[in-house]
Amino acid sequence: MTPDLQQLVMDRLIELGTPGRPLSYRGAAARGRGFISHGTIGRIARGEHAGVLEEDTVIGLSLALGVPRALVEEAAGIQRERPLEPFVLPSRANRLTRRERAAVLGVVDAILAAADRTGACREVRPEYAAPSPAEENRAYGLVAYAPDGSGAISHDDAEAIRRYEEARAPSPDHVTGRTRRSSEPPP
Incomplete structure (x- = not known):
């Protein structure tokens, strides 16, 4: 790495x-x-990857770190050789049968598999780009993906994520314009 x-x-x-605690x-x-x-993430952070x-790793790092994918690729020394615009078949390809379409997709899969084996870079679907801050505020939820699929997350991580969400999200009082007394419990 x-x-x-x-x-x-x-x-x-x-x-x-948080201050003093990454x-x-x-x-x-x-x-x-x-x-x-x-x-x-740990192996990369320790220089052991x-x-x-x-x-998926590039996409995941981009999302996890909240940086553009291009920055991750640049830091990793990945050079782009392919165009960035999506590849779309011409409309005449709509005349292909299911079997012919499967054959075309098979060729595409073979080319991409060869690119993966040689380390050649390929473009990622735009929906996997790092979210904008506004999108992240709206869509970010407390979700953990454990290798066993349990979704287990430590108390410390849950607390860090909760603090992050609170800092980024507008308070209900801000939205309603209502002032809450300090003795009043939050909604």
């Missing part, structure tokens, strides 16, 4: 955490929406 990627991960974990690997993985595990980053 490149020192730049390791430094990016460490810097962002510190920035996303965001945990599990907390970052929860932000990665299932594309990356806490173990992979070896090999080429898979597409």
Whole structure:
């Protein structure tokens, strides 16, 4: 792993955490929406991750760290050789039968598998790009993806995520314009 990627991960974990306590690997993985595990984030942060980053790992790091995918790719030393616009078949391809369409998809899969084996980079669907801050405020939920599928999350990670959500979300009082007395419980 490149020192730049390791430094990016460490810097962002510190920035996303609380003063004196960086965001945990599990907390970052929860932000990665299932594309990356806490173990992979930890190996990258410690400089122990070896090999080429898979597409899901790049997506997961982008989401977990809240940075554009291009920044992760740059830090990892990934060079783009392919165009960034989506590939769309011409309308005449609509005349293909199901079997012919499957054959076309088979060729596409073979090309992409070969690119993965050689370490060639490929573009990712735009819906997996890092969310905007507004989208993250709206959609970010307390979700953890454990390898066993249990969704288990530590108390400390849950607390860090809760504090993050509270800091980013407008308060109900702000929305309603109502002033709450300190003795009144929150809604």
